[in-house]
Every structure is written in structure tokens, then in C-alpha cells.
Amino acid sequence: xxxxxxxxxxxxxxxxxxxxxxxxxxxxxxxxxxxxxxxxxxxxxxxxxxxxxxxxxxxxxxxxxxxxxxxxxxxxxxxxxxxxxxxxxxxxxxxxxxxxxxxxxxxxxxxxxxxxxxxxxxxxxxxxxxxxxxxx
Amino acid sequence: xxxxxxxxxxxxxxxxxxxxxxxxxxxxxxxxxxxxxxxxxxxxxxxxxxxxxxxxxxxxxxxxxxxxxxxxxxxxxxxxxxxxxxxxxxxxxxxxxxxxxxxxxxxxxxxxxxxxxxxxxxxxxxxxxxxxxxxxxxxxxxxxxxxxxxxxxxxxxxxxxxxxxxxxxxxxxxxxxxxxxxxxxxxxxxxxxxxxxxxxxxxxxxxxxxxxxxxxxxxxxxxxxxxxxxxxxxxxxxxxxxxxxxxxxxxxxxxxxxxxxxxxxxxxxxxxxxxxxxxxxxxxxxxxxxxxxxxxxxxxxxxxxxxxxxxxxxxxxxxxxxxxxxxxxxxxxxxxxxxxxxxxxxxxxxxxxxxxxxxxxxxxxxxxxxxxxxxxxxxxxxxxxxxxxxxxxxxxxxxxxxxxxxxxxxxxxxxxxxxxxxxxxxxxxxxxxxxxxxxxxxxxxxxxxxxxxxxxxxxxxxxxxxxxxxxxxxxxxxxxxxxxxxxxxxxxxxxxxxxxxxxxxxxxxxxxxxxxxxxxxxxxxxxxxxxxxxxxxxxxxxxxxxxxxxxxxxxxxxxxxxxxxx
Ligand SMILES: Cc1ncc(C[n+]2csc(CCOP(=O)(O)OP(=O)(O)O)c2C)c(N)n1
Numbered sequence: 001x002x003x004x005x006x007x008x009x010x011x012x013x014x015x016x017x018x019x020x021x022x023x024x025x026x027x028x029x030x031x032x033x034x035x036x037x038x039x040x041x042x043x044x045x046x047x048x049x050x051x052x053x054x055x056x057x058x059x060x061x062x063x064x065x066x067x068x069x070x071x072x073x074x075x076x077x078x079x080x081x082x083x084x085x086x087x088x089x090x091x092x093x094x095x096x097x098x099x100x101x102x103x104x105x106x107x108x109x110x111x112x113x114x115x116x117x118x119x120x121x122x123x124x125x126x127x128x129x130x131x132x133x134x135x136x
Numbered sequence: 137x138x139x140x141x142x143x144x145x146x147x148x149x150x151x152x153x154x155x156x157x158x159x160x161x162x163x164x165x166x167x168x169x170x171x172x173x174x175x176x177x178x179x180x181x182x183x184x185x186x187x188x189x190x191x192x193x194x195x196x197x198x199x200x201x202x203x204x205x206x207x208x209x210x211x212x213x214x215x216x217x218x219x220x221x222x223x224x225x226x227x228x229x230x231x232x233x234x235x236x237x238x239x240x241x242x243x244x245x246x247x248x249x250x251x252x253x254x255x256x257x258x259x260x261x262x263x264x265x266x267x268x269x270x271x272x273x274x275x276x277x278x279x280x281x282x283x284x285x286x287x288x289x290x291x292x293x294x295x296x297x298x299x300x301x302x303x304x305x306x307x308x309x310x311x312x313x314x315x316x317x318x319x320x321x322x323x324x325x326x327x328x329x330x331x332x333x334x335x336x337x338x339x340x341x342x343x344x345x346x347x348x349x350x351x352x353x354x355x356x357x358x359x360x361x362x363x364x365x366x367x368x369x370x371x372x373x374x375x376x377x378x379x380x381x382x383x384x385x386x387x388x389x390x391x392x393x394x395x396x397x398x399x400x401x402x403x404x405x406x407x408x409x410x411x412x413x414x415x416x417x418x419x420x421x422x423x424x425x426x427x428x429x430x431x432x433x434x435x436x437x438x439x440x441x442x443x444x445x446x447x448x449x450x451x452x453x454x455x456x457x458x459x460x461x462x463x464x465x466x467x468x469x470x471x472x473x474x475x476x477x478x479x480x481x482x483x484x485x486x487x488x489x490x491x492x493x494x495x496x497x498x499x500x501x502x503x504x505x506x507x508x509x510x511x512x513x514x515x516x517x518x519x520x521x522x523x524x525x526x527x528x529x530x531x532x533x534x535x536x537x538x539x540x541x542x543x544x545x546x547x548x549x550x551x552x553x554x555x556x557x558x559x560x561x562x563x564x565x566x567x568x569x570x571x572x573x574x575x576x577x578x579x580x581x582x583x584x585x586x587x588x589x590x591x592x593x594x595x596x597x598x599x600x601x602x603x604x605x606x607x608x609x610x611x612x613x614x615x616x617x618x619x620x621x622x623x624x625x626x627x628x629x630x631x632x633x634x635x636x637x638x639x640x641x642x643x644x645x646x647x648x649x650x651x652x653x654x655x656x657x658x659x660x661x662x663x664x665x666x667x668x669x670x671x672x673x674x675x676x677x678x679x680x681x682x683x684x685x686x687x688x689x690x691x692x693x694x695x696x697x698x699x700x701x702x
Binding site: 057058061062065069101102105106108109110111 | 253254257258261262263265282438439440443444
């Protein structure tokens, strides 16, 4: 069974069925996954970062903008309000690459970012599960 | 006390110590301008918002404290953007205030509505859109705190018109403290001990100073460290002035337009200590081949700079002055006679080679040397961008920190004149000169009107080569002399243009003792423009071709006749 965190793709993606090889993904979710996310999750080594951020309308722009302008990879993002709405938690699925440390440092510099930590307990399958919600 | 948003904003700026503010009004910021009327805040009316941004930058770069600029919504805000991006790349503390359409109209494509928040987001240290008058009490001090803390930078505050017109009640005890720089992160002892050990053990150490040394007020400490270690010292463009050029260990600017000996020395170093420098590609050349024999140690206040471009064996995060002081406490004097001699040898072997002053007195290198010998050492020199900027960097003897104001990171043509106005406002009594090119100066020429009105002691020197010279040079060297859109031609008569603005204008005649005329023009009081005809074909040498390693410099042709004929 190919390891989703392997550095080199075992072979070129061919069919949707290949998504089933991911850990813990409900079959329905895997089927629902779009081809791009399926490929990302399978062939790129990724890691999950958790951010504690101030909750206001510009925060998401600051974070996604940072990834875009510094040409960092951001594969998936989830944001939920916490602490009575004053803060949010974000989970980011990012590429496990040498520049990850730089990504974390740049994130930590943003005024709206209060804390950055690794969520090694979460993997890409967490996000794959969410694709259920976007099925159809 | 009952107060409007506009008056609240003005009062909060006053409490920050902002006595001078550069800007240009328009519809969405009119309530704030009304609040300025008759107030103690001095408003400098720029003739373009980019000018206002660079006037504020000039003030901030001279003082090290955040300066403020103002613009209206839409085109006013977009005109400010270049100055903000420039401040970001050169770590200049700035607070930009823009008017915005009323909250209810945001998102409706209203007249002069533009997404200022979205536009300023990637080019500021932080930005705010104020959605309620009471937020001003928090946002304004916070903007100044952010602009000045750690690594400084620009902060933008977008204030909708209805927020300026709203009223609120601020009880006497509810006024916030002015925003001030937070204490910098404190570096632990262990890495300082380790660095001291490594420096003591090094045989061929070099100090690589960046603009952060000047920001931290650590120039004297860096010189003391160089002296203590007998470490030859190189500066980035932003660090010029941190070490006086007469210092025996001073090796000048490194990188693309360094003296060859300076780049060769870096190839021989076994330990390079970068202080407040960010390994910009103009300084490092091809990064993989930068300082190939050296272990790198890096002191910076910005954690993210450590390892961004080059992975150091030791990274120290904190205030450069504090770290250098503690480092000096741990280091005995070391003579390193062989290394000192090697640096002196390399410096002597590759001097700048301008034509003899008698032959070409107005060659910019000769010109810069003449200015350096004539003007007081605390003269503030601003530049625009191009060949003239690099000649100033190579040849003008900057002896004090914050005497060179130049757009290093963004390389913005049009920076020089408004920055000089800001510098003259912030440093009354000091001489300010702006060295510009005939291309750059036209990008903010309208600020001559501001200068005339303020009657400040700014001399604007236009190195007139009838070209976008640095572009022409690159086309000559790297595009087989195919000169595409780099010729400007005779251009305007700058002396006449100056007079049209109400400023004294001169044009030097190369055949009639032009340096005496220059000295005479500079000796008169008040602002002036001096048009200086220079050779159109003069190039800045040496030059590292973009992307090449720093050791592969193109030397001035007269230095390598063998190659020229090959
Ligand atoms: C706003 C802006 N546009 C374009 C450039 C690209 N550029 C860099 S140097 C230069 C030529 C500058 O000409 P001039 O001001 O006459 O100076 P010179 O090189 O001739 O000394 C140009 C166009 C720039 N740096 N900034």
C-alpha cells in the first residue's frame, strides 16, 4: 500500500480508485474527492499546522496572501471560531518541504497569528474526510 | 469629552508626537483635513501622494521614528502604494492614513472606492480597516507600536468617512498610552558565548553589516567589534555610513557593484558574521557560491531572516546593539596581522578607476568625491535609482549613520526628491542633497513645487546622461548593445524647469571649471537644481552580471586591456 507521505510518487495517478489507498478515508469521501486534491494527498508529503488567530474579516486574507506571495504551498485550509468568536483556530495542510520552517516563521510574524504549532496527530486524511461535505 | 472621529484621529497622532504630516486631501479624508485646520499639526502638502509617502519616509529614515502620511480613498490610496512597498522592503517605520468611502458604500463600487485594505495587505507590516470610531483608540497607538517594534515597517490605517464624522465620548482617563516600540527579544547567553568562541577561533573573519545595524543604532559597536577582532568589514547599500570609509578595516560595499577586492575577500573568509543583513541577491550574487569557504553566523531582530536564504551555523535573534555589546564583553583583542594585511592588499589592488579629474571632472565618481570633500560630514544625501545611485554608493564617503537615504530593496525611481524634502524637514539646519538622474527625477518632479513652497536647503543634482543609464548599461553589456527604450534625449532643460517652479536653477558647463561653479551654487542659501551633464557612455564598474557569482565581476575595460582585445 503506497505511503501517502512518500517523497516520490510511486507511479502516475491513473484512476479515481487510487484514492482508496489513503488511510481512514471513508469510501464515499474518497470517491467524492476531486482529482486535484486526490493527487495532492497521495503524492505529496504533507504536514498539518494549527494556527491560533485573531478572528476578524482580514485574517484569512493575511494568511492565504502570505502563502500566495511567498510561493509556499497551501493544499487545504479549515477555519473555525473559538473563544466566543474573538479567536479562530485554523488547520492548514501544507507541503512538507525544506522551506516549511520559513513558512512557520513568516506565519508567526503576522500580527493576527497568535500561535503556530504542528498537529502531527492529523494527516491529509483529515482533510480528505472533509471533501464529503463538498461532494457533488 | 465628546469628539468626532476626525478630531480623535488628529489627537491620537498628536499624542504620538506627530507634529508634521505629509499628504494630499480629497473627498473621503475631508473630515480629517477639517480637523487639521487650525491645529498644531503641520501639514506638508505634497503634489502627489507618492511624494507624500516618500516625504514621510525621508523623515522616518533620518530620525528612526515612525512618520505619518495621509491620502484620500481610491487614487489617493493607490498613489501611496509604491512608497509603502518601498518602506516595507527597507524596513522603514511609517503610518499611512487613508480615507475610505462610508462603511455603507464599501463593496458597492462607490466613487473613489478601492480595496485599500486588500491592496496594502501584502506590502505593509500590518494594516487596518477601521469599522467603528471607538476602534481608533486602539488602532492608532497599535499602528505606531507595530511600525516601530522589532524590525520596523509601514502600517496602513483605512478610515471610512462616516467613521471620521461619527462622534464618541472619550472620558479623560480613557485615552490610550501612545504606541511605542516593544522591547526587542532578548538573546540568550549561550549563543553569544558560542559566537564569541567561534569568532576567537576564526582565522579570517569578516563582518557583513546590513541596514539593521543602522536601525539598531549599533554602528559604533560594529566598528568596535571589527577593531577588536581585526575583522575586515563589508557593508550593504543600506549599511553605508555604519563605518567611516577611512577606517583601516573598511572594505566598502559588497555585491553587484562592489570593489573587486571586497568580493574576493569574502571568498577567502572562513567566518562571516552577518549583522542586520538579509542576504539580498544584489549583495550575495549567486547564493550557492556566496562566501564558499566561510561558516556563517547571523544576528537579526527578525527571526524569519535567520536561515531564509543561507543556513547559518549560528543564528542570534535580538537587538544588534545589545548582542554586540555582550559579544564585546566576551572577546579579547586579536591582531590577525596576516589577515589585516591581506585585506589591505586587496583593497589597494582594486581601487575605483575614474578618469582623472582634470580630464573629466564631472564623471560621477569624481563628482561624488568632490562633494564628499566639500560638504559637511553630517550632510544627508538622498539618491534616486540607477547608475548615479551606485556611483554615490561607491564613491561618496558616508561617515555617519543615516546620512544616506536610498531606495535599496524596491529600487524606486522617484524616491530621491521627496525623501530629501522629508529629511530637510526632520533635520533642520543640516545640508541635504539629492543626487538623481535625468530619468528618475521626472518621476516625482512635481515635488519641486513643495520644495519651493517650503524653501528648504535641498540641492538637487541631476546627473544628466540623456539615458535611463543603468538600463542602457545592461543593454550594452548583456543585450548586444541593442538599446531598447533607454534613450531619453535632450529632455527638459532642468535649470529652466527649476525656475518655472520658483527654484534656483543651474547648468554646469564641463568646459568652464564646472566644480567651482558647483561649489558656488551649493554655497548659496535655499533650494536649487543643478543640471550636470555627464558622459552618456559611462558605466558603473565593476559589475557582477545578474545571477552570477560575485567573483565573476566585469571590471572597468581600462583595467583589463588584455580581455578587451581578446
Ligand atoms: C519606478 C521605476 N521604474 C523603472 C525602474 C527600472 N530602472 C532602474 S534604473 C533605471 C534608469 C534610471 O535612469 P536615471 O534616473 O536617468 O539614472 P541613471 O541610471 O542614468 O543614472 C530604470 C528605468 C525603476 N528602478 N523604478
